[in-house]
Amino acid sequence: MADHDAHGEHVQHTEHVVPISTYVGVFLVLLVGTALTTGVAYIDLGRWNTVVALIIAVTKMLFVVLFFMHVKYNPGLTRIVIVGAFFWLGIMICFSMADELTRSWEYNPLPWNSSIILPYIQHFLF
Amino acid sequence: MSETALHHANPTGFAHQFEDLEQQHEAGRLGMWIFLATEILFFGGMFTAYTIYRALHLPAFVIGSHLLEVQFGATNTVVLICSSLTMALAIRAAQTGKEKSTIIMWLVLTMILGATFLGLKLRFEWYHDYVEHIVPGFGFVYRPEWGSLAPSVQMFMCFYFFMTGLHALHMVVGLGILAVLVGMAGKGKFTSQYYVPLEISGLYWHFVDIVWIFLFPLLYLIGGRYASGGH
């Protein structure tokens, strides 16, 4: 590593001034999103209601994060922090769900349990 | 929460431990983003519990969701989105070196919108819920039409109050930060060179907005409204 690498992320930060038109545009997108998500709730889409609602929510969040929170104009580190946080949230939800939703699963013998491999290991070791 | 902001409310605007103002800004911004990451996990604990119970008790959660009034949830969403816009404009005003009165105007507008959100929530939602005996722990009454799902309906209401309550608490803290910012702006602290406190407080405010963007469909719109057709 060479010396000039120090302050590696300390890139010259040009303060980006977002035009008002962009802000207003994002604002309008958010309003439309809210109207859409409320409206869709009155249409029966079965389980897709939830999916659509979440897609709209994520889209709205992306607009807020990218423009209102200036992430579009920020260095990569900020994005790593955000993605990291959601990744960790994903870990928590997925692994907890993995337990809660598989508790009542029927037992299905796995191939390596069906006394094919095990005797060999035990025989080999003892 | 407000600590990062307050820390930077240093009168000189520049803290001795940094090499230059640029480094200080970067540090402040990164600090706030990391704080928001912890906030994501903080709310995340509740979202995890919510997701699991929703999967296990969906019918009861639908009943519970239909106890909430969509129009207030939607109105509050719009109010918060407006406040995010005014917050962004306050920062922009500082960035572009506008008069301090302009900055203060946008900040005060943001505060008014935030207060409106809390007012609506308290007066038209929580108070009503209290009157209708659907606040868990405060005279919650099982309704006969819920049948044996009543305990799970109560659980949904627990989630509703924990999550919106925690969100409202963050709003209150946000209002406090905004008040400090208004004071700082009044003293002419913010220039086009130095507005980091504004910027990172803005990040916090937008974050609180995002939490609501998720809470609204997850709490108010479970299972759709087509069955009961709203209220």
Add this chain to the structure above:
Amino acid sequence: MIFDVSIDATINAAVNGTMTTNLAQHGWAGLQTLAAMFPLQPPVASSIAGDIDRLYYLLTVITLFFTALIFSIIFYFMVKYRRRSNDDRPPDIHGSLVLELAWTIIPSLICVVIFVWSSSLYIRAYHPPANAAEVFVIGKQWMWHLQHTEGPREINALHVPVGVPVKLTMTSQDVIHGFYVPAFRVKKDVLPGRYTSFWFEATEAGTYHLFCTEFCGTSHTEMIGWVYAMPPREYAEWLANNENDEPMAQQGERIFNHYTCNYCHVPDGSGRGPSLVGIFGKPEKLSNGQSPVVDEDLIRRALMEPNSVPVEGFAPIMPTFKGQFTEEQILQLIAYVKSLGSQERANAK
């Protein structure tokens, strides 16, 4: 059995110096004394205990080997490369990719072997064979309440036959408890509001400790008891001597009729509720599209929160029975529903 040796006697022996004399004069006897003072394992009394011990000893060997390896290398380096003068100049060593890979891959392989072996034992421990005898357990602060399918009740004691697989279905009346029999190498937490289970097959007759292993309050340490593993004949005698209680299924049927469950759940399916005959262990179609397998937990849920298990083709009119049954009565009802299945099978034959 090693546990039969009196500890006091051994300590006295050790104090009097007889142990050391023994070691010198009669090595084997001395070792036995030592083994009595420091037994390494509880009695091996179930079909899975020996297997778990073997895995345990393998892990012990691995642990000792690597600890000894690290310690001896460190000691060797400490002596060989001790600082001789302040002007020592060690060579410039950065690392070695080969070594790094070696000590990443070799432990990984060891871990894979242990994982596969261990997991298969684990699955075995928690999947009872179909012919297992059933005992139902209720944990409450601070006692164990057990009932055999045949009817006898026990408190803080469990009589089981040797050579017969026994399945325990457990629940708690208050907080979380843990059911642990060291001699069988089995343990499972006992939770309120749902059923957990495990099984074992005793292989040695004897009297073994039963512990509560999930902290449950003031008298947690007194929530202990004994497991009596008996030869089948003695066990049959014990059952015969304790037939004050009728079988659990009959008790369940009595409750079933007393609460007029039989008005709706008519065996031929013509009632207002679904027939319960033969449903246990089979998937049941619900009106929300799911078809969960009927197990203990589902029956419990159907009693407590019937609206959450709406059976297809029936109106959701069943009232909740929350708070109306004791945990014991629910278990008896479950035993009754289970027996309905086997009766049908018996009739078919």
Add this chain to the structure above:
Amino acid sequence: MSTATIDLHEAPAESSTNYLNATYGMKSWLLTLDHKRIGMLYLGTITLMFLVGGIAAVLMRLNLLEPQGALVEPDTYNKLFSIHGILMVFFFLVPSIPATLGNFLIPLMIGARDVAFPRLNLMSWYVFITGCAFVLYAVMAGGVDTGWTFYPPFSSSYSHSHVVAAALGIFIAGFSSILTGLNFIVTIHKMRAPGMTWFRLPLFIWAMYATSLIFVLGTPVIAVTLLLLGAERLLHVGIFDPAIGGDPLLFQHLFWFYSHPAVYIMILPGMGVISELITAFSRKKIFGYSFVAFSSLAIAIISFVVWGHHMFVTGQSIYAGLVFSVLSFVVAIPSAVKVFNWTATLYKGSISYEAPMLYALGFIGLFTMGGLTGLFLASLATDIHLNSTYFIVAHFHYVMVGGAVMAFLGGIHYWWPKITGRMYPDLWARFAAFVIFIGFNLTFFPQFMLGYLGMPRRYGIYPEEFQVLNVMSSAGASILAVGYVIPLVYFFWSWNYGPPAGPNPWGATGLEWETASPPPTENFEHTPIVTEEPYNYPTAEVASE
């Protein structure tokens, strides 16, 4: 690569004013923004908490001398082990190395004047002592008897002790962890001196960075979990109570989502300290720098997906158990990599045996034992038998006490001259290290045997056949207690009367040794410029020139 030499005994001009004597008075300490003083404030606080937790441990071991309980009522015993666990885990081990040595050393090691947010740093200490106050209140008001794990429904509905105050204390102290972690991450990212690239960072910094990640990502979850628990207990409604369809296992999931990584909060900084000690006392580069550095990050990340191994017998799904088991084995690998690299670092070194090095070697041995016995618990079948027995107690004490506390003591001994500018009697220190090593093994090795014999943990009364091993363990504990008191005594002596240490008594590399002892308030007279890798000790090639 590196041809630069360091004159090991070159001393910068002695600065007469340093961070200790720059200002005087209570107020100058209580309002200080200096990271070094804040580190000292933490050191005092956690030492106090360690003493209280230690007294609880001593009483427990005394009680266990006799099967029927030699000393206290069962209820009191339950409160003793609960308070021992709560204090030691949340109020000693979690903040131990990060908040004291981390606070003191991170800016020094990266060549900065202070951490990024000094006021936040001071605030974190006030938050921490507020948490301490709540927990100590819970102790004095009658104690708490749920164990440090707070499992509902016992903690939410059945316990009659001061659960809410204790949980609130942990909740508050959690924010101190979050603030500290946040501060460290920003400091390490943004405050490095010119030339201090990521791969020139001392390994202690890498370890602290990994630890901070866990602080920031894990602690909020325990905070919200305890909040829910408190609400459930106070309002009698909630989401963990099975009576209304809640799942008590969900609490365990959320609790261990933080509390398993928290184990790595305790051990990772220790590993960082050991990397510093091993290199300094063998005057050699670390073997496989990048492997040691990245294994810290790997541990921090994988530690978040293994929590279910605490729940193999608690009614968790078998399928989840399989996944968590295999991931638990995976997390063992980076730890093994570290141990092997430390050992290889000794090869052809110039090894000396001052007290810190004895602690470091003790750490490697005990951590190896602790880590390997973890395999017994990651392995599903053996965990059925060993879960909730003394085997677990022994295992985590080998990691947390044999590992984290040994490293903490080693680090304190190593940097004490830097912190105070004074030496301590090395002979006494070596003696203490020896006593602690012996006492520790005598205390906790018998507990492995007790565990396999089937003695459950949290038992104040136990069957007679377990007495011999328990008496051995208690005897060891008394030796261990003496071992802990000795350093306390000579450190107090050294603080006042110790001979001056000079800037670099060990001849070690690293920016912290290039400034005066104790360092001036601003750490360095001029911002240092880094031109070489860490641990760049003179090598044979240099000597031949």
